[in-house]
Amino acid sequence: MPIARPFRPLLVPALAALMVAASPPMLSHAHAEETPRRLEVQAEAELQVVPDRATLSARLWERTPAIARHEASANDPDALREARDRLEARAAKLIRALEEAGLAREAIRAGSLNVQPEHLPGERLEEGERETLVRTRLERPIRLQLDDLEQLPGLLDALTEAGVDALDGVSYDLADRDAATDEALVKALEKARHKATLMAKTLGIGLGEVIAVSETRSPIFQPRMMAMSADARESLPQPEYRPGTITIEAGVSVSWKIK
Incomplete structure (x- = not known):
């Protein structure tokens, strides 16, 4: 007959289960030690900067005589040449006037010649329809770079006296954009440090070393535009020119280790 053996519980599986159950808290504690507490x-x-440079844009143009569209088989070379000669003569006169007003020649940029057709309504025909007229417009843009904003009123006077056909406006700028954007970024970092110091003092915690820094908004520089027209200027006998300020914004995110 087989000999009966006393019952013994299986301790190995139970011990393994206990070790498995105890493992997650140990791993979580290790993970907590690897992730430092942070603030x-x-x-x-926002930085407000007074501009110290300006770009003034104007245009001159001349037109060929308008003729009926059915008669315009091609651009009249003589009419185009005459219009271009008139335009070049006006541009040369304008440049001389600007130089006499104190602007250096290298600060004057005459753009490329732009040629485009224009369609105008003509007389009514017998059938009730209106005849279409065609002419060609030759245009030359002028850009002036001003490093001294005190010159702006005198140069505008020179432009209007020279009979420019359009004053497209003034763009105010900075001679050193990098210095302005750097200052805005420094201002954002100083504000972040001030906020962190205030929060730590209020919460009764200590700030350790900086462990992460990133930009949430890169400093963006955008010149300030001031629109104008020759007609509006003539209606103001004593105009004032105020460049105002240029706004530069910057944003940062900074993390400190909590002691």
């Missing part, structure tokens, strides 16, 4: 702050700053 993260986001800050944005």
Whole structure:
């Protein structure tokens, strides 16, 4: 007869189950030690800068005589040449006037000649329809670079006296854009540090070393535009020119280790 053996519980599986159940808290504790406590702050700053440079845009144009569309088989070379000669003579006169007003020749840029057709309504025909007239417009843009904003009123006077056909406006700018954008970024970082210091003091915690820095908004520089027209200028006997300020915004996110 087989000999009966006393019952013994299986301790190995139970011990393994106990070890498995105890493992997650140990891993979580190790993960907590790897991830330091941090204080993260986001800050944005705005910088107002007075411009010290300006670009003035104007245009001159001349037109050929308008003729009926059915008669315009091709552009009249004589009419085009005459219009171009008139335009070039006016541009040369304007450049001389600007130089006499104190602007250096290298600060004057005469753009490429632009030629485009124009369609105009003509007389009514017997059938009730209106005849279409065609002419050609020759245009030359003029751009002036001003490093001294005090010259702006005198140059505008020279442009209007020279009879420019359009004043497209003034774009205010900075001679050193990089310095302005750097200042805006520094201002955002200083604001982030101030916020972190205030929060740590209020919460009774200590700030350690910086562990992460990133930009949430890169400093963007955008010149300030001021529109104008020759007609509006003539209606103002004593105009004032105020460049105002240029706004530069910057944003950062900074994380400090909590002691």
